[in-house]
Structure formats: C-alpha cells, structure tokens
Amino acid sequence: MRVAFLGLGIMGHAMATNLVKAGHEVAIWNRTPKEVEGARAAASPAEAAQGAEVVWLCVSDTAAVESVLFGSDGVEQSLTEGMVISDSSTISPTATLKFAERVRRKGVEYVDSPMTGSKAGAESGTLLFIVGGDEQAVEKLKPLYAAMGKKIFRMGETGKGQSAKLVMNLQIALIYEGFAEALTLAAKLGVDAENLVHLINASMVKSGVVEYKAPFVLRRDFSPNFPLRLMRKDIRLALEAAKEARVKLPGLETVEEVYDVAIEEGHADLDYAATLLLLEKWAGVEVKGEAA
Numbered sequence: 380m381r382v383a384f385l386g387l388g389i390m391g392h393a394m395a396t397n398l399v400k401a402g403h404e405v406a407i408w409n410r411t412p413k414e415v416e417g418a419r420a421a422a423s424p425a426e427a428a429q430g431a432e433v434v435w436l437c438v439s440d441t442a443a444v445e446s447v448l449f450g451s452d453g454v455e456q457s458l459t460e461g462m463v464i465s466d467s468s469t470i471s472p473t474a475t476l477k478f479a480e481r482v483r484r485k486g487v488e489y490v491d492s493p494m495t496g497s498k499a500g501a502e503s504g505t506l507l508f509i510v511g512g513d514e515q516a517v518e519k520l521k522p523l524y525a526a527m528g529k530k531i532f533r534m535g536e537t538g539k540g541q542s543a544k545l546v547m548n549l550q551i552a553l554i555y556e557g558f559a560e561a562l563t564l565a566a567k568l569g570v571d572a573e574n575l576v577h578l579i580n581a582s583m584v585k586s587g588v589v590e591y592k593a594p595f596v597l598r599r600d601f602s603p604n605f606p607l608r609l610m611r612k613d614i615r616l617a618l619e620a621a622k623e624a625r626v627k628l629p630g631l632e633t634v635e636e637v638y639d640v641a642i643e644e645g646h647a648d649l650d651y652a653a654t655l656l657l658l659e660k661w662a663g664v665e666v667k668g669e670a671a
Contacts, residue, residue: 380404380522383427383434385447385454386468387413389603390494391437393501394467394527398435401526406431423452431457433523434464435492440612441470448478460486463516465523467492467508469548469613472541472620475511479537488516489537493544494528497591498604505529509547511540545620548613549631552651554588556634559655562596566664572597573668592652597668601649601656610651611638 380403384395387409398405399417407418408427414420421427424447428434434454438444444466448454454464464482466475466489479489490512500506506528510517517533524531534543558579565575576593579585595601614635621628637654644660646653659665 381430381432382406382523383408383421383424383431383454384415384418384437385409385424385427385434386437386439386443387415388437388439389498389606390467390501393498394435394437394506397501397504397527398523401522403523403526424448424450424454425452425457428454428457428462432462433520434462435467435523436464437467439468439609441468441474441616444468444470444478445474449481455482455485458482458485458487462487463490463519464488465490465492465520467494469493469544469609469616470541471616472538472545473623475541476538488513490516490520491537491540492520492524493540495544495547496528501527507532509534509540509544511535511542512537542620545613545617548610549617549628551588552610552614552634552638553630554586555592555652556637556654558586558589558592559596559652559658562655562666563658563662563664566659566666567662572666576668595650596652596655596666599667601646601653603648603650605651606648607638607641607651607653608647611635611642614638 382398382403383406385408395405395407395415405418406421406427407415408421408424436444436447438447475491482489492508492510494506494508496506504527508524508528508531510531510533534540562572579589641654641657644657
C-alpha cells in the first residue's frame with residue numbers, strides 16, 4: 380500500500396521501518412528531518428500525503444496532530460476521497476471526533492489506532508493496536524497493522540480507541556507507582572530489591588508492568604522507552620476525559636502531582652519509571668540490584 384507516515388520518534392521510526400520491510404511504499408515526514416531506509420522523505424505533511432492511500436500519524440500530542448493535519452502545510456490539502464487517516468498518537472478522544480468529522484467532509488475515513496508495547500514492541504513489530512473506527516476502514520488497514528503489530532483490538536467507533544488507550548495508561552501509571560513506592564519503602568526497611576521482585580513475580584501481585592519495568596529499575600536504567608513527560612500528558616488526558624464524564628479519579632490525581640514534581644526535578648525526558656528517583660530522594664535511599 381502507499382502510506383504516508385508522519386512522526387518518527389521513539390515509536391514511529393521503528394513502525395515506519397517495519398512498513399518498508401513488509402513491502403509497502405512509504406513516504407515519511409518528521410518535524411526534525413530523519414531518514415528511514417527505503418522510504419521517501421517529504422518536506423511537509425502535505426507532500427508526504429500526496430497520492431497516499433493511508434496517512435499514518437504518530438506524533439506527541441493533540442496539538443501536534445491538529446497541526447500535522449490542518450496546519451499551513453498539513454495533510455488536509457492533499458486529502459482525496461477514499462483515503463484513510465490512522466492516528467497512533469495518544470490524544471484527546473473529544474478532539475479525535477472533531478478531527479474525524481472534518482476529514483469525513485472530504486470522503487476520508489479516520490481511525491484512531493493508539494498502541495501499546497513500548498519501544499521494544501515497535502522495533503520487533505509486536506505492538507498491540509487499540510482501534511476505534513468504521514469496520515471497513517479498519518479492515519483496509521489490517522495489512523499495515525500486521526506489519527507493525529501482533530494483534531488489534533477494535534473497541535468500537537472512532538474515538539473509542541483513544542478512550543481505551545487512556546484507561547490503559549491510567550492503570551499503567553497507577554501500577555508502576557505502587558511498585559515504585561513498594562521498592563522505596565522496602566529499601567528504607569532493609570529489604571533486598573531483587574528478592575522483593577522475585578517475591579512479587581511469584582505472587583498474585585505480579586503484573587506485566589512490574590515484569591517489564593523491574594529489570595530496568597534494578598540496573599538503574601531510566602533511558603526513555605516511554606518518556607515521563609508523555610506519560611504525564613496521558614495522565615492529564617485521562618483526567619480531562621474524566622472531568623468531561625463527571626468521574627472522580629483520586630488515585631490518578633495524586634500520581635499526577637508526583638509527575639509534576641518529577642518534571643520540575645528535571646526528569647521529563649527520562650522513562651516514566653524515573654518517578655522512583657523522586658521517591659528515593661524524599662526517602663533518602665537508593666533502590667538497585669546486583670547489576671547496578
């Protein structure tokens with residue numbers, strides 16, 4: 380398929396590379412020019428989208444999606460009837476519906492396709508896509524999902540993919556924060572971190588979040604698989620959605636405060652696991668395993 384891929388960050392670069400490897404004809408654009416072997420680089424989103432069957436976005440936030448789609452050199456000017464826009468950014472569900480309504484006036488379908496699986500999943504082509512959109516449009520995208528991921532979950536119509544992604548990241552943020560607080564208290568009480576992780580993984584406390592993050596934490600590797608600033612962005616999106624729906628999320632409100640202070644402390648571009656650094660500072664301890 381002819382694909383315009385817009386946004387080549389931690390996730391997007393690997394995703395575009397896997398589309399090329401699968402034999403698709405890919406045009407790429409990124410705000411800061413980057414290369415993907417086998418893909419054609421374009422000077423603007425509009426240029427990348429010319430002649431494409433599918434426009435795939437993977438950018439940082441709601442404002443970035445709006446700019447790429449509807450800015451002065453945005454995709455909108457290159458839209459033609461029958462195209463599909465697929466957005467793998469994590470953004471506001473309400474904004475998603477507005478964007479979809481605008482492009483549908485030109486006969487273009489809009490599918491929200493946020494994903495989970497982190498940097499490793501993007502590189503290995505094993506992402507899970509959380510999808511909202513028209514069934515026929517989703518069907519058209521399946522060869523592209525297959526090139527980048529291992530499974531798709533259609534959650535309903537447009538907007539439902541973004542909504543589901545926000546509640547997934549809500550859980551990730553809360554689960555990890557519980558783990559980080561447990562590690563911090565354990566260190567203060569003299570409990571070995573590696574022994575504690577073994578216990579967690581053998582018990583009902585075990586979770587995919589802990590299983591994935593524990594090895595990084597134990598060797599004190601906070602390089603960004605998912606930057607802390609982006610997780611805070613998703614926390615805020617979830618809280619905004621909750622406010623619109625008149626739902627109270629007291630746990631997430633507290634975790635947001637931790638993220639705010641962590642960013643003030645200079646950890647914005649580290650992995651979100653770096654909230655542990657803030658807890659350690661407050662407690663006067665350091666968590667580490669033998670590898671560290």
